């Protein structure tokens with residue numbers, strides 16, 4: 001049976017323009033990364049260091065979160081905790097209402113996507129406006145990000161030109177990228193100046209100093225966090241690191257892995273709201289810490305590695321599947337290999353169990369991950385949890401179990417330890433090889449686009465026997 | 473009430489989770505690079521220029537001439553700066569040679585519209601630079617608030633050559649940020665504002681300054 005999920009993938013495979021745009025951009029990102037991390041010995045050292053920093057921070061997560069809360073509070077930043085996205089949305093809404101604010105200008109934040117914040121606030125009469133160029137494009141197109149670093153990578157300049165012309169009719173139609181970016185600048189400047197609240201994500205939170213770090217190129221993150229009188233930052237609880245000295249190595253790996261830049265244009269470190277003698281900056285800074293399943297993931301030492309992620313996007317840029325189906329086919333907030341392991345754990349295998357099959361287990365993601373997350377190993381683990389009833393605490397574990405499949409595997413396992421039966425089955429299949437070939441050609445998604453493998457006349461065991469090779 | 477529960481629930485779940493003792497962080501990556509003053513200057517220059525910033529070499533004695541030259545080639549009608557910094561005081565002394573002097577000495581709410589509309593360029597001092605990445609470090613304060621390096625279309629920054637460190641890690645260690653205590657906001661700036669969100673093609677001046685001009689003294 002073709003599931004909804006598979007239908008999306010089949011649909012994605014027919015979207016030639018999206019495929020071409022996606023390939024074009026991920027190829028560029030890969031080349032930039034390769035150029036920036038060309039020294040293998042250097043890369044291995046840097047990766048060891050970043051992995052150690054993240055692993056250490058995640059292992060000390062509860063202590064570091066308490067320390068972070070203490071420091072932030074001392075610095076005057078208000079900390080809010082949310083177990084669910086619903087709670088996080090409510091917190092943001094309450095802050096907005098306290099300020100009678102009906103408009104929020106947003107910097108790029110995948111956590112706000114996870115919360116479905118724009119949608120939630122809209123339902124409460126509050127307008128959200130994205131200010132990152134890529135995010136603005138997809139907001140105008142009423143779509144979801146298809147990549148965590150380059151949200152609109154599935155769109156080319158022609159599509160964006162048409163979109164901008166529809167929404168900003170005063171500006172003439174243009175496919176010139178500079179002109180398109182300038183119309184966004186023009187449109188958003190007034191919005192930055194008048195927004196009562198700005199909202200951003202966070203890249204790193206430093207526990208020992210109580211500092212929020214934001215990485216960006218455009219300056220919109222700086223605008224959102226410094227112009228409006230109120231700044232709300234939203235972050236997953238795992239983004240904390242212990243020391244300020246942990247930041248330079250992680251920043252270096254993040255930008256090189258993501259876009260091949262040695263650093264982004266802006267690295268913004270916020271440690272407090274405006275102080276009495278200062279003239280600008282927000283009067284209030286809030287941090288919303290979101291759990292949404294992360295503390296559950298934390299309880300499993302193998303799955304815990306998932307929380308090391310610094311959201312660089314390198315795994316998606318190197319994934320053969322992502323490149324072909326694009327980000328939207330995943331139907332998740334975060335696509336690509338990291339989405340494949342994160343989303344089923346957060347939202348449940350009953351919802352996203354099939355996602356675990358969207359991998360060839362080629363290992364490219366593991367190779368390029370700057371914090372060495374063993375993505376293929378975790379995918380395998382999740383595949384297993386998907387089909388077995390276990391004590392593990394991932395929601396929806398065992399929901400993918402199919403009776404017939406289970407029986408087939410049982411028979412196979414049993415026949416493997418009963419050589420007479422096994423050899424009989426082998427011979428029977430070999431005898432029926434032409435019929436099996438025809439059936440395979442008709443029914444398999446694999447053979448529909450590839451030549452059908454030809455079964456030989458003799459089984460492997462028969463050949464070994466003929467060659468007088470010992471066959472135990 | 474509910475939210476307090478959220479905090480405790482999250483922390484409790486984390487605290488009662490299985491424990492894992494990870495290795496301490498390996499320190500086999502040097503914080504600093506083995507670069508002399510000239511190497512640092514060279515890299516600093518090269519990186520900034522690659523990021524589309526302008527770099528002008530000057531001295532403590534003649535930098536005002538460089539600034540004047542920048543103002544006239546860019547046809548700046550006005551210049552925002554703080555006369556309260558040592559560098560700003562020097563500009564003020566010779567203000568008759570420069571474009572109209574702008575300065576905001578009160579909270580942002582009163583000067584927001586003026587800042588967003590009508591300032592051609594802003595001048596700021598810096599807290600040093602980083603050679604490896606071609607970065608200037610800003611510690612905005614009451615005299616040089618953070619928005620003046622963000623909103624005007626041209627940002628002119630003065631960097632002292634002796635304050636250029638090889639890496640970010642080196643800068644925060646040598647300047648002893650932990651001991652000094654972090655200010656409200658620290659900014660690392662490595663070029664004019666840019667984006668590659670459309671077809672991974674670079675475009676400058678998306679939201680922040682379109683031009684970053686560095687004067688080295």
Ligand code: SF4
Pocket residue numbers: 257308309310311312313314315316338365368369370371372373
């Ligand atoms: S899993 Fe690794 S490669 Fe993928 S986004 Fe996270 S840090 Fe980057």
